[in-house]
Amino acid sequence: MTTIEAVRHFRGIILSKELFRRLRSRAAKAGLALLIFLTISFIALPVVSLFVKSPLDTVLRSLSSPMVVDALRLSLSTAAVSTLIVVILGTPLAYVNARFRYPGKEIADSAIDLPVIMPPAVAGIALLMAFGRMGVLGQHLNAMGISIAFTTLAVIIAQIFVSSPFFIRQARTSFEDVDLSIENAARTLGASRAYTFLHVILPIAFNGLVSGAIMAFARSLGEFGATIMFAGNFQGRTQTMPLAIYTAMQGDLDAALCLAIILVIISFLVIFLVKALSRRVYENAGN
């Protein structure tokens, strides 16, 4: 049994070497180029189509429609607030999970990642069951006269819920990448734990933290499912850009396209910003 398996394993290695050799041949390169071209076209086509299907003048006209303006303002402000909260709450958590072991850490890690995997509709109904007026926590808040559903606060809660893993995961990786010997050097030179964290670890991990925050911001901007189920749909109060696109699809397609284009442009900006920031941080680190 073991010999047969060994032979098979060996044959596998030989096969993969052959494959590698063939890959290097010109024909394979051409095929690979075509495959890459098709994949990129597949991703780019819908984005390009958005621009093709919306003439500039109608987009500019829609830009002044109250629905578009309100959605834009609400989306940017709520995403900024939720990102700030995610960074404040997530940074210590990410650091502790990167450096220390504690009982139940595995469960904590899984819980943190859950919103990434969770379908948006599930997130929406789960938030409703927790913070809704009859919810597990919501009913007590309601008794105190605090009602969350259908408020801007509900939008922010939904955004924090879905976007926090994007920051926490990235932040944790960034903290793990900080060389432990640097941290130890600072400590042996007499720096307190807090001083070391603020003046040694944080600057080194800054690059990753910022890109994590930007990813969380982008995810917050795009949040749809949980918001429409939990926060409702009201212009200027809970109708964020994705909700406005969904609503406008049913009456004013131009406004929907205008908002969609704005979101695409923001997405591009996010990507460029993350790259530019990380480059600058690398250069600073080099100096």
Next chain:
Amino acid sequence: MDKYKILILLVLLACLSPAFAEEKRVLTVFCGAGLTGALSEIGGLYENTTNMSIEFNFDGVPAMRAQIEQGAYADVLVSANLKHMDALKSEGFINNSTVEVFARNKVAIIVPNDNPANITGLKDLAVPGVKILMGTKDLPAGDYALQVLDRLAADPEFGQEYKESVLSNVVSQETTVNRIVSKIALGEADAGFAFISDVSPEMIGKVTRISVPDKYNVIGDFPVGVLSQSEYPEEAQAFLDLMMSSDGQAILEKYGFIPVVQAVQAVASGGSSKAATA
């Protein structure tokens, strides 16, 4: 190893086999979300009596209108108002001669069973702080609700101020009437503008209906039509005929719609008066 590969292949084939099985004839029906219960039942009846199967798309009517305008395929459109049906007719998407009104409906206020805001009449909707759900202005349920508010505003007993206070209490403009009903059933809001038909059998015990007096109410015509692109125009017409038949009308009536076929209406008036006293 190879044995496992064959096994996996077989499992995959087994999963795919329904796709290769004899081509099933499917009637695609786009249907307003508020009609989910009644039309599902009529659909079941249709499947039992024909060799067609039915695929429903239940959503807000304006959303489905946009989908049809963008090229989505459907055989039948069941709408909750004439506005969207007429628009699609004028755009050439509907076979105009097939369109008929299959049921009527009225606006009703629904409140959670425990009625936290203690709403017993129309005036209570204007009390500051009451959380009200409405459809978007494009959604039939929202459109009808605005018409009712206009009628109330025209009556000096209520007036324009009443309409404005009610509108300022609206906390969300929902894109399907079902979402209004389910959020009310969950107790998330205090009152919602829906249809009398929305207190479906499964909603009894979760929401309570407060009727809007006829002099303020709007009778909504619910039309159905076959799309011009339909590959099964005859089968689609058969579905429409079933909706208009006494069986179809009886199902619609059971779900709270006002039937349109005369013979059934006589029975219906007996039924609804009983419901009113209950």
